Structure formats: C-alpha cells, structure tokens
Amino acid sequence: MPEQTFPLNTWYAAAWSHEIKRELSARTVCDKDIVLYRRSDGEVTALEDACWHRLLPLSMGRLQGDQVVCGYHGLVFNAAGRCTFMPAQKTINPSACVRAYPVAERHRLVWVWPGDPALADPTKIPDFHWNDGADWVGEGGTFYGLKCDYRLVIDNLMDLTHETYVHSGSIGDEAITSAPFEVTHTDRTATVTRWMIGIEPPPFWAKNLGRPGPVDRWQIIYFQAPSTIVGDVGVAVAGTGAPQGDRSQGVNGAFLAAITPETEKSCHYFWNFVRTFRKDDEEFTRALQRAHVNDGQGVYDQDHAVLEAQQKAIDRNPRMPFYNLNIDAGALWARRLIDRMLDEEHSQRIPVPSAAAE
C-alpha cells in the first residue's frame, strides 16, 4: 500500500453547483465513492455510494423525497445516512447506515470533506470568490478523471514557464522564462509573483488592452493547500504603477483551479478563466472557454496530454523524487505545505467516529 498522497481533513470541490439537481450523481473523491443530490430545501447531501446491505452503489437507486432508495432491495437512507426502511422487516438495525459527508456550497461549487466529519469547518473552505460570477466573469469546466496525481496539476500551474513550451503556439512567451519571480508563503498558502516590466504584450493582452506600446505584465499565482490555485494575470500600460498597485491602466484576468484527488493517480480538475473586462460580452466568454478546452485543441487540452503522459512516465520510472530547477520553487512550496498537512493528519490519526461500520 503506497502512502496516501492527499489529506482527507479538508474541503475538495466535488461538482459545480449547477450539476447537482434533484437526482443522484456519483462522484469519487479521495478514493471514496460518493453519491450527491440536492434536497427539497435546496441543500446538497453527500452520502457513501454503497448500500449498507449489499454494497450496490446507491447512485443506481432513486431519490424518494429527500431520501435515497437502494436500487437492489429497496433499503432507504435519509440525508444523514441513516437507514429508515428495510424490506420485509419492521425493526431496523440501528447500526444500519452509510457515511454522510460534510458538504457545503460556495463559489458556485459543491465542496465535500472526505475526512473526519467532526473536524469539518466551513470557514476552511478555500477562498475562491473569483469564481462567484460577480466581480469576475467567466465560464469554466471540469476535467473529470484526469489520469494523473493531483499534485502534477499543481506543479503545472505553480510554474508558468511551461507556457512557453507546452503552449508555444498560443499564450507562450519567452518573456515568462526570462523574468525573475519571487515565492512567499504562509502556513497554508504559497504565492509566486512574477513581474515583466516594460515588455511587448503578447497578442491576447495587447488586443484586450487596446493601446499600443510596452506593458508591465504580472502573474501572481496563489496556492491554498492542499489543491486550490488562483492565478492573477494581466497587463497595464508600462510605468503606470501596476507593480505598486494601480491597475487602472490595465486589464486583469485570473485562472482558477480546484483540483480534487479522485484516486492516487487520477483527479478532477475544476477550472475557470475569469476577467474584470468585457464582462458583459457573452460571446467573448464562450470564446475564452473554447480557447482553454475545445475537443483537444485548447490550451488546457495541451496540459491534459502532458499531465497524463507524465503520470505514465512516473509509473514506468520509479526514480522519485524529481530533480528540481529554480522554476520549481513555487511547486516545491506547494508540495511542502501538502506534506505538512499529511504529517499533521497522520500524527492526529484516531479512529474516525462514524455510524457506518468500517
């Protein structure tokens, strides 16, 4: 059994809010099979997706009011996971239940806590307000079941020099590679800041800035452990004070990533690209979405291919750990914070109090 690579006592995005309706949806998070549904009060429930009785996925059953009816023998479980009906018997075994996972909806996503429910704290949901659809606008998507360790996606996003090579035909730019950057961190966050001062803007930014001449370009990548990333990116007219905080002469976007381990070697990658300019231009929104993911032609599709190939190579070459370059400083801090969470969790590990027998 390899060591577990993801903390459990944390919130992970499990679905977009709009995906969870008055019907059963199956999702695997941290190797745990979960069935999700929206109750009549509008809240979301997340239960263990295996009937207490014979393990059939409850997601193969049906919703009855706010309860789930198993599709095999009709056992019924309420939103707390407790069995409320057993076929052909009046007495219900009081231990009959399935795990109920703490769940919360925020920033247009449904978050679940796969670990000890007693520790679930909604204030620990990652700050992902860029995704709210208010100040920032954009429509993203999800790579469900991306076949790589979730940390490879983090490595990818914490260092944007890869854009120069993976996305050489589109957003790549030699300036990224040559610009210096700085990494700072707190207990739970790491930030990579890169400023490219007085450069020629790449085509995308030049067009949206709408003014000729050199720019100051920024990429500020903000990681919240264990697996949420916000990349604040943009350009402003050179010398107008953007590095000092005045972005009034610029255009600003942000790439958002909530990466959820599915198994040790696969993950769900919730992404978005949002912006504060041309916010009402829905055609532009759709064009940006297609630029990122478009049947294998988008820039994130290129990352997708690289990430899955990298995982295969890791499986074939068990000579970990990786060798590192200066550019990996941000990714290394991210992994260090993840490792800390794993260590904390490991040292605190006590039997999970749960009504379900495990």
Add this chain to the structure above:
Amino acid sequence: MPEQTFPLNTWYAAAWSHEIKRELSARTVCDKDIVLYRRSDGEVTALEDACWHRLLPLSMGRLQGDQVVCGYHGLVFNAAGRCTFMPAQKTINPSACVRAYPVAERHRLVWVWPGDPALADPTKIPDFHWNDGADWVGEGGTFYGLKCDYRLVIDNLMDLTHETYVHSGSIGDEAITSAPFEVTHTDRTATVTRWMIGIEPPPFWAKNLGRPGPVDRWQIIYFQAPSTIVGDVGVAVAGTGAPQGDRSQGVNGAFLAAITPETEKSCHYFWNFVRTFRKDDEEFTRALQRAHVNDGQGVYDQDHAVLEAQQKAIDRNPRMPFYNLNIDAGALWARRLIDRMLDEEHSQRIPVPSAAAE
C-alpha cells in the same frame, strides 16, 4: 492468493447441448480452460485447453475424427487426453497428455466436473428436469462471462424482494416484500417458500390465468448446492387449494438457473423460464425469452447491470462479510451449504491423480 470460492468436485453446466457440435469450443470453468467437442458417437469430450507441449489452446487446432490436432505443431490427443501423435518422432512420451474432464449431458445441458475425476458421479448431476423441454416448455440462454462472483447471482435469485426494486417497471410487486416466507434445508439443498394469499395478481399472471379476482401466488425457490436454482412460481384462483397442493385452478412457471464459476469474479449464468401453460405457443415462448434478455432491455438484463456493479463495489469496499437482513435467510443457507462443500473438499484435499503434470 485468495481462498477458492467454488468447490471443484461437483458438476457445473458448461454449455447448452445444442452449442456443442463436431467442432472445438473453448470454455473456462472454475479457472480451468477447457475445450469441448462432440465425438462421432454423439458423446461430448472435455479436455484441458492447453497443449502438453507448448500450451497453445487446443481449441485453436482442429478436430480429426474424434481426436484433436494442435494448431501449432500437430500433436494429436485422443478423447481421453492421451497424445497419439508427435511430429517427427515415432516414440511418444507416455506421460504426454492433457487432462480429460468428466462430462455428462443431461437436461439439455453439458455438465463438466472440474475436480478429481475419480470422484465424478453422474448421479450427483443437479436435478434440472424442468429444462428437459417435456413437461415444462421454454427457451432460455446464457450470460457467458458475467463479471461477478457466481454467489452474487445466487444471492440475487434466493431473495425475490429485489424484484420490487430492480424490476419495478415490470414484474416487481410490493406484495412480495410484505409477504412472509419460510426457509427449509437439507444437506445439499435449501428452499425458500413464499405464499401471497388472496392478493391481486400482477399483470403477467392475471393475463395468463385468464380469470378475474384475487389469487394465491407462490414463489418456491429451490437451491441445489453449489449453484443450481429452480424457482417454482405461479398463481391460482384464491381459495382453490393451491397452498395445499391443488394447482388445477392455476398457472405455473419456473425460472431455472445453473450458475458456473468462470473465475473468482466471473461466471456463466445459464437461465431459462419454463411453463406448463400455453406450451405450444412458440410466439409466446419467444416473447418470454425476450422479456428476460433483450439487448439490455429484459428483466435479467437489469439484474446483469446490478450484479456487475455490485461486484465492482465489493472490489472497492473490502469490508466483507456483508450485513444481512431477514430477507437474506435463503441466500445465507445457500452460502452455508457452499461453505460446507468447500470445507469438505479442503479437508479431503489430496493430490489430484492426473496423467498431466501439474
């Protein structure tokens, strides 16, 4: 190596009689690869499906009279598994042979005995006379390579409350779940008997009974260890004595199942649904067959989906044994009888006398 879950010293259905012709057919039974063919005298032979010499499946070769010619180097094996020809040499290694499995044809099925040939006893072939095509009429089929432990099929059939949920759109009926039942057993058999007295008949039975009014409905499920099940089902006009044995005012059918382990996690499920009414109506026969299996639309197709999903869930949730309900009493007896057979076999285990080196 997990513990073996199926007894070997017993008869298992390997094919329908009509499937075995004057040609080579491959079948895996209890993890043993077997080649089957019909000899010129009309009897069936079952040999180990791997050439003594270089292991090529003999089923890739050809029949020469009643002998099998290997498709690689032409070694010939007779119906006893003994090598009778080796290429380019006159002396034949006397130890050169493949295993010959005891085989018997009965009740329109070909049965093989994968264990010690010395113990093979034709009187132990399960009673499956319902399938003979005489008193009872019907045409079934086989789910070859159903991806689940054969015992999950037994669990499924020994408790028909699942019909209410899995087959809610067709044969399911709340009356099944609410009716009491009784389980009896012998050394090698278990029987679940359920009577629903004075109920409204479900549509299928109402139509075939052809008379209005309440009925007495029965489901008598007869298990013969390790894996044969006959379900005697029907309805009679209420109060005409069916529970006491007089079925003259009723209609009677039987579902038949011979379930053969292919591997630890897959099986061949030979099924039929036979009846004693409208016996000459061939269109009805075909309609009943289609009602059970029809490109994913039949009632057994629904079980198929549930059984394979259940096996996957078991593989992901190694928290066996199952929790049980009252409704599982029949299945539990079936498993208990299987376990007894396994224990007996284990305690008697001595090297299998076989000409083939193993």
Add this chain to the structure above:
Amino acid sequence: MPEQTFPLNTWYAAAWSHEIKRELSARTVCDKDIVLYRRSDGEVTALEDACWHRLLPLSMGRLQGDQVVCGYHGLVFNAAGRCTFMPAQKTINPSACVRAYPVAERHRLVWVWPGDPALADPTKIPDFHWNDGADWVGEGGTFYGLKCDYRLVIDNLMDLTHETYVHSGSIGDEAITSAPFEVTHTDRTATVTRWMIGIEPPPFWAKNLGRPGPVDRWQIIYFQAPSTIVGDVGVAVAGTGAPQGDRSQGVNGAFLAAITPETEKSCHYFWNFVRTFRKDDEEFTRALQRAHVNDGQGVYDQDHAVLEAQQKAIDRNPRMPFYNLNIDAGALWARRLIDRMLDEEHSQRIPVPSAAAE
C-alpha cells in the same frame, strides 16, 4: 520481480533505417523507453525518453538542430544526453542528463545497445547482411509490440515443423515434419539443418524453380544469440549437388528475423523475406511481402495469432518449463545460449556507469 529474460549487453534492432528521420521517434527496448532521431550529420541518436527534470517523454518535445527540447519546460539535451539549457537559470546542474544509448546503423536497421555503454562493441552487431538489399532482395516489415515473450518467436522460427500445421493452407508440407535434421552450435550461434532429398517441391518453389521433377530442398536456420535468425531456404534440381554446396541448379531465399524484447511479455519482430532470384521483379517483391503480412491474412499473421495466444496460455498456466519434443532441439540450443548470456551478464553485473542518476 520476475527474473529478467533478456540480456542487456547486446545489440537489438530498434527501427528500420528509413523510419528514423529528422524528427523524434519513441521506441521501447528491453523495458527502456528510448527516443530516436537522425542528426544533421546523418547519424542516429538514441536517448532515454524521459526528461531529467519531470520525466515527460522527450519524444513529446521537438528537435532543435541536433538537440532535443523537452515539451514541458524546455530543457535542452544534446546528442550525448547532456542538458545544455535550463529555463530561467544560467547555471546548469552538471549532473543533469539523460542516458545516451550506443546506436549503430547496419544492414538497413538501427541497432541499440540497452546495457552498459562501455561494453558496446560494433563488431558484435549480428551478421544480417542478407538484409542489405544487395545480393539478396526483399521488403519486410515489423510487428511492433507483438504481445509475447521474444523467445516464443525464436522457438517458432527454430522449428519449421510448425509450418505444416500453422500454415497448412499455404507453405506447410508434410515433408518437413518427416525429414530428419541436425543441430550444431558455437558459443553464440546455433544452426538447424534439414535436407529433404528427392521430394516433390511445394507449389511456391516448383513455380520459381521453373523445371519439373523432384528437388532437393533445404532449410538451414541460423541463430545468433540472443535474437537474430536467418533461415536459408530453397530447392535445387534433385541430384545436382545442392547438399554438397552446388546450388547453381536451384532457387534460394532467406527469411530474416531480428526480434527485440520490448517488455518481458512483448517484442518487436523485424522480418524480411529475401531472395537471389527474380531480383528485379518489384511486383514479385510486393507479392512476397503481402504473402507474409497482409491484414491478418499472411503466413506471419498466422504466427502472430498463435504467438499471442501462446503467451496468454503461459500466463494462465504457470507450469513452466515446457515439455519438449525432438523438434525442439534447435530452439532449446537457442534458449541455452540466451541463458548463458544472462548468466554471464548476471555474474559481471556491476553498477552501470552512467551520468544519469538511476
């Protein structure tokens, strides 16, 4: 970990020369992922196909002059495997490199040496001059990723009695099975010689000899350890001295095989069938190629099916070693020579000096 079945300190065919161009080609040899490309000086380079930094296959990158640029972060490796560029840093870690495999081009094939580079000796490249396209003419092909242990292909070719059974519809002939043969060997080679004196020629040879009457037919199979085979085959008018060395009254062909382990259970099978007659007849060349491999219809396609089925059977029947017949004498010598190479390699095993960390 099963014992390794292929020696590493030897030359294996990795590609046809015409397949390696000014672009990156991936190939797995002896479980080692390799990227091949032709340099501007026309020579071929073979590097480890996993970037030193993050393991992405270099074959997903691009060629820049004679160097390879990784497709993820742009690290550049020269043809010696040494890193010459790292993004965003001026100092290059001197240990940063990937393995460079010794490579040689000869006989229209590209050969690589997967073992200790210090031992690579071009004089040890197998004699495969029949493939040069000069004295002998023919066009072959490759079964890449044939799903069997490379030694099964050797077994297949070292004993041609299988032609009688596998290729009964085409080149098979009872005379092969009944004719005696002789096996000789040296330290690194084994030779099976079979003469069929005064027989009726099979259709292919009769037609190409162009003269009626009996022939002396030969099959002289020459094995060079670990996995190169040349089968000198032909017929001459009976009694004209062919067994004594005078083939002037005959027609002569040769089947060529260079078999390269890809993994323990798969291989690349480079084949050709060449001849010394009708050398200018290109239509005949194409017809012969199609006769061997033709969308599953050629004689080698028949072997392909047998070999993969045999591997599957071996995986299911771990009762090795095989039983042997007289006809296996040639194959047994081949395996003995392979085993000797493995023993030698094992006894000499010292840490491979390599700049890459392993």
